[in-house]
Amino acid sequence: QVQLVESGGGLVQAGGSLRLSCVASGRTFSGHAIGWFRQAPGKEHEFVSAISQSGSTTYVADSVKGRFTISRDNAKNSVYLKMNSLKPDDTAVYYCAARLYGLGYSTERNQYIYWGQGTQVSVSS
Numbered sequence: 001q002v003q004l005v006e007s008g009g010g011l012v013q014a015g016g017s018l019r020l021s022c023v024a025s026g027r028t029f030s031g032h033a034i035g036w037f038r039q040a041p042g043k044e045h046e047f048v049s050a051i052s053q054s055g056s057t058t059y060v061a062d063s064v065k066g067r068f069t070i071s072r073d074n075a076k077n078s079v080y081l082k083m084n085s086l087k088p089d090d091t092a093v094y095y096c097a098a099r100l101y102g103l104g105y106s107t108e109r110n111q112y113i114y115w116g117q118g119t120q121v122s123v124s125s
Helices: none
Strands: 004-007 010-013 018-024 034-039 046-051 058-060 068-073 078-083 092-098 119-124
Touching: 004 092, 018 034, 018 092, 018 119, 034 078, 046 068, 046 078, 058 068, 078 092
Parallel strands: 010 119
Antiparallel strands: 004 018, 018 078, 034 046, 034 092, 046 058, 068 078, 092 119
């Protein structure tokens, strides 16, 4: 069982930056691939970024490529999403999620079984 807690969201002006954190409980964190998703009001969950268990492989959605960077620190049971050059379209609740132990990362929401409660990111124009 993995419990995830996101933090770092807030209100920022367009062009600004935020760093989201996702802290996990448990001793198996380093064996779980982690993904970030977001959900804007009235829209479906959208894949944002994912990272492999070791952190050596990452994937970023085209919509945020060049602006968002994912990283992890397994010693701290944490994954981070650094968001630069934020746009109003980035406004959403951001969730981190974990796959089952040992499985590689995925861009599909239904492949993740552990989810955090989400953190709100609001970008004003």
